Amino acid sequence: MKKTKSRLLHPKSRRKILSDLRRLAKQGKFKGKKIVVFGAVYYLDELREMLNSLGMDIGFIVDNNPAKIGQLGLGIEIRSVSSLADMMNKDAVAVIIASGYYLAMSQSLKKIGLVLNRDFFIVGNDSGFNFVGDFVRNTSYMVSAYAFYKKIARQCGGAPMRLIHMPCLGDVYIASMYLPAAEGAANAYESGCVLIVTRNTCKRVGELFGYREIKVVTEKQAAKLQAVMSFLRGGVNIKNMLYHGTSLENISQTPFYGKERPLVNFADYIAIGAYNLTGRPKPVLPEFSNRAETLDALFTQNGLVKGKTVLISPYSSHFAASITDEVWQDIIARLKEKGYTVATNCGGENEAALPGTAPLFIEIRDAAAFLESAGYFIGIRSGFCDVVSGAKCTKVVIYEKGLSVCDVNFFGFRAMGIADDVIEIVSDGRDMKAFADRVLANF
Secondary structure, three states, X not given: OOOOOOOOOOHHHHHHHHHHHHHHHHOOOOOOOEEEEEOOOOOHHHHHHHHHHOOOOEEEEEEOOOOOOOOEEOOEEEEEHHHHHHOOOHHHEEEEEOOOOHHHHHHHHHHOOOOEOXXXXXXXXXXXXXXXXXXXXXXXXXXXXXXXXXXXXXXXXXXXXXXXXXXXXXXHHHHHHHHHHHHOOOOHHXXXXXXXXXXXXXXXXXXXXXXXXXXXXXXXXXXXXHHHHHHHHHHOOEEEOOXXXXXXXXXXXXXXXXXXOOOOOHHHHHHHHHOOOOOOOOOOOOOOOOOHHHHHHHHHHOOOOOOOEEEEEOOOOOOOOOOOHHHHHHHHHHHHHOOOEEXXXXXXXXXXXXXXXXXXXXXXHHHHHHHHHHEEEEEEOOHHHHHOOOOOOEEEEEEEOOOHHHOHHHHOHHHHOOOOOEEEEEEOOOOHHHHHHHHHOOO
16 A cells, blocks of 8 residues: 655755755664654654665654654654663664754753764754855845746736645635635635645645635745745745744733643644634634535445445655554455445555545545445545544544644644534554544544
């Protein structure tokens, strides 16, 4: 079964990290050492793939956050930074830092005696700086970026533009729910905004909300628009729907903040952090189609039974879940024993159907209606789960412990107050039989 690749790292960052890792490996810096990654970073799966391509794997993760210690990130143990000091031979460890917080992380390691470029290595961050060269390159880039912004602005005819630079269905869905309140409108159509996204699937989510116009640009073009917004600040007719408002620190002044830890979730992040709204208003929900003939054809052609079909969505563009093929096959076999027909939601060319299931390519506009006819859904936390969160059916959504992009407290539907009928199950990657039992207890 093919798994989708993480798409969270910018291609330039990915190339720089891989180049640094390859250089260090060639210099023998990792030879005979256990590879340790500092931080349960959101692109952990992609970093692991890079290391695997060089013949290495991650031994364990270290993190400064005490809440993560003892948990798993993609099935990899997370330990405290101080645990490195207890290792008798520090030369046997190579700690990799691939994070923008590399200065603070470096200090943590130096305090316990680890040495830069001997025991720990910073990858993906340029240590050199050429003022003249960088100035020329940046100036040239900004001229090009502003020209692209002006081109898009002309095409939009003066309408306010709203950018979602991340190619994520869930970002478009949640941001669109609160856009009308931010614009003082009843719905996305009446807001008069033009939505700018970086993927056709994101466009189709936007269509559910009724934007007047939706434009699809490349991720590089979206980066140019971000650069213009950052450089000119309020002097342009475009906002980033994910970041254009107050900082997240301002959320601490709201009732959603706890004394010991911020009780902030993704809905707060958008409504309060990005849109600068006071609290979270009632969200505007999308309008799904109900194309009866299309839905009937999906059931008939794939031998599926209405009211007794489970649609499994095992993929996410954010990460590759640590649920093995064997676990899925166990769940599928037991579902069939209970009399269910089973299908896989195949959203892309790398998303193959799970063995023994019907491959379904469901249009986003039909997803909720299909599930209400099917009756049952099991999905790894992804943007597709956002899209179908309002469907009236049994919905089981799976999260992974220790993985920030799949945190039930941040992205959970109950935490966000979006859907209270979603059955949310957190996998710790350990006892997978018990995990499968918890999933199947709902069928």
